[in-house]
Amino acid sequence: MTVLVVGGGIGGLATALGLARAGHRVTVLEAAAVFEEIGAGIQVGPNGFRMLDALGVGPAVRSRAVHVDELRLRCGVSGSLIASLSLGSGFQERFGTYAVVHRNDVLTPLLDACQDNEFVDLRVSSGVESYTQDSSGVVAVLRSGNVVRGSALIGADGLRSAVRRQLVGDGDPPVSGHTTFRAVIPAHEVPRALKDNVVTLWAGPRFHVVWYVIAGGRYVNLVATTDNGATEPMTGKPVEHAEVMRHFTPLCEDATRIMELADEWRAWVLCDRAPITSWQDSRVVLLGDAAHPVLQYAAQGACQALEDAVCLSSVFDPRDVAGSFARYASLRMERTARVHHASRLMGREVYHPAGSAAAARDAMFASWTVDDLHERLEWLYG
Numbered sequence: 001m002t003v004l005v006v007g008g009g010i011g012g013l014a015t016a017l018g019l020a021r022a023g024h025r026v027t028v029l030e031a032a033a034v035f036e037e038i039g040a041g042i043q044v045g046p047n048g049f050r051m052l053d054a055l056g057v058g059p060a061v062r063s064r065a066v067h068v069d070e071l072r073l074r075c076g077v078s079g080s081l082i083a084s085l086s087l088g089s090g091f092q093e094r095f096g097t098y099a100v101v102h103r104n105d106v107l108t109p110l111l112d113a114c115q116d117n118e119f120v121d122l123r124v125s126s127g128v129e130s131y132t133q134d135s136s137g138v139v140a141v142l143r144s145g146n147v148v149r150g151s152a153l154i155g156a157d158g159l160r161s162a163v164r165r166q167l168v169g170d171g172d173p174p175v176s177g178h179t180t181f182r183a184v185i186p187a188h189e190v191p192r193a194l195k196d197n198v199v200t201l202w203a204g205p206r207f208h209v210v211w212y213v214i215a216g217g218r219y220v221n222l223v224a225t226t227d228n229g230a231t232e233p234m235t236g237k238p239v240e241h242a243e244v245m246r247h248f249t250p251l252c253e254d255a256t257r258i259m260e261l262a263d264e265w266r267a268w269v270l271c272d273r274a275p276i277t278s279w280q281d282s283r284v285v286l287l288g289d290a291a292h293p294v295l296q297y298a299a300q301g302a303c304q305a306l307e308d309a310v311c312l313s314s315v316f317d318p319r320d321v322a323g324s325f326a327r328y329a330s331l332r333m334e335r336t337a338r339v340h341h342a343s344r345l346m347g348r349e350v351y352h353p354a355g356s357a358a359a360a361r362d363a364m365f366a367s368w369t370v371d372d373l374h375e376r377l378e379w380l381y382g
């Protein structure tokens with residue numbers, strides 16, 4: 001009664017670990033030759049850490065994380081402070097840990113725990129092309145032509161999921177028109193005055209720039225996003241520094257100084273998909289970005305994949321695979337759809353507005369107390 005998990009990213013490995021800890025045998029089929037995360041930093045909110053704790057890897061991730069003091073929203077043009085949220089004791093007592101982590105520092109503890117668990121069989125270079133199923137089980141058909149049999153199949157194969165292509169048939173994800181440029185800067189190159197232990201977001205007209213320290217303080221992670229109407233998909237393409245900078249103008253002095261320190265940039269054209277209600281085909285179900293890819297503006301894609309993993313592994317019943325997948329989907333759909341809408345809204349109303357819309361945003365934040373902010377975050381982090 002082996003469960004097949006297609007994809008060994010954060011969602012897939014978390015699911016494999018959750019199922020194995022509940023006593024189920026799991027085979028992970030990963031297309032790449034190694035288990036590895038591409039890209040540098042990730043913000044993990046309290047809801048994500050609670051899931052890592054449930055999977056037994058919270059302490060390992062916390063020990064590799066940078067525990068930032070504050071989230072700051074600044075005007076990208078003037079540099080002035082619009083809002084800040086302390087992540088200190090008041091926040092932690094109410095919600096728990098909020099930290100920034102190198103992506104591999106989330107993946108590696110999950111991978112180590114899977115490797116240590118005799119119920120998990122990890123296979124690389126095992127890209128899945130399609131699946132078949134009948135009343136007794138499922139068959140994953142690999143790109144190599146080989147097949148792997150199991151009792152159930154979970155598609156955790158990301159934004160361009162092959163499982164989703166077959167299950168939902170809704171084609172490639174539509175491009176959002178937003179381009180993200182990412183770079184990593186050695187922290188020793190950053191002037192001390194710009195190295196506060198915070199996540200800073202500079203919001204400008206149709207663009208925003210986020211930066212924070214990762215990897216035990218050794219690097220600064222820089223993510224600069226523009227709503228430039230891009231129409232073609234792009235994944236990690238190297239781009240020239242001058243090409244990046246032309247999208248971010250007018251930009252305040254501090255943000256410009258940090259952007260100027262980066263020389264190796266890569267570009268992604270962002271995609272999301274509108275929420276759907278068909279995640280399941282009998283013994284096959286979708287999870288993480290394969291089910292509900294979101295824009296990164298609420299920093300929740302990986303956190304939602306972790307929530308999916310814990311939810312699915314706690315309801316999974318090998319005697320009623322289809323029933324337990326239906327229960328998982330019904331428990332997760334509304335929340336992930338809400339995160340999807342919140343992410344789009346954050347981009348439109350908080351990160352990218354200009355003129356009077358930006359002034360309205362500033363006035364809104366100015367009128368909120370810390371308790372007001374906490375109340376508004378309760379549904380997500382609480």
Ligand SMILES: Cc1cc2nc3c(=O)[nH]c(=O)nc-3n(C[C@H](O)[C@H](O)[C@H](O)COP(=O)(O)OP(=O)(O)OC[C@H]3O[C@@H](n4cnc5c(N)ncnc54)[C@H](O)[C@@H]3O)c2cc1C
Binds near residue numbers: 029
């Ligand atoms: C710029 C940016 C910033 C982000 N910042 C944050 C953040 O701060 N916080 C946060 O929570 N989230 C963030 N996210 C979102 C987060 O990265 C994703 O939501 C998360 O990684 C999804 O995990 P996943 O396991 O579902 O998919 P993936 O991470 O995409 O993993 C899918 C895995 O499946 C494998 N695979 C693909 N196809 C096949 C196949 N056919 N057969 C077998 N294997 C296959 C892939 O090689 C990969 O290993 C950000 C995203 C972006 C783009």
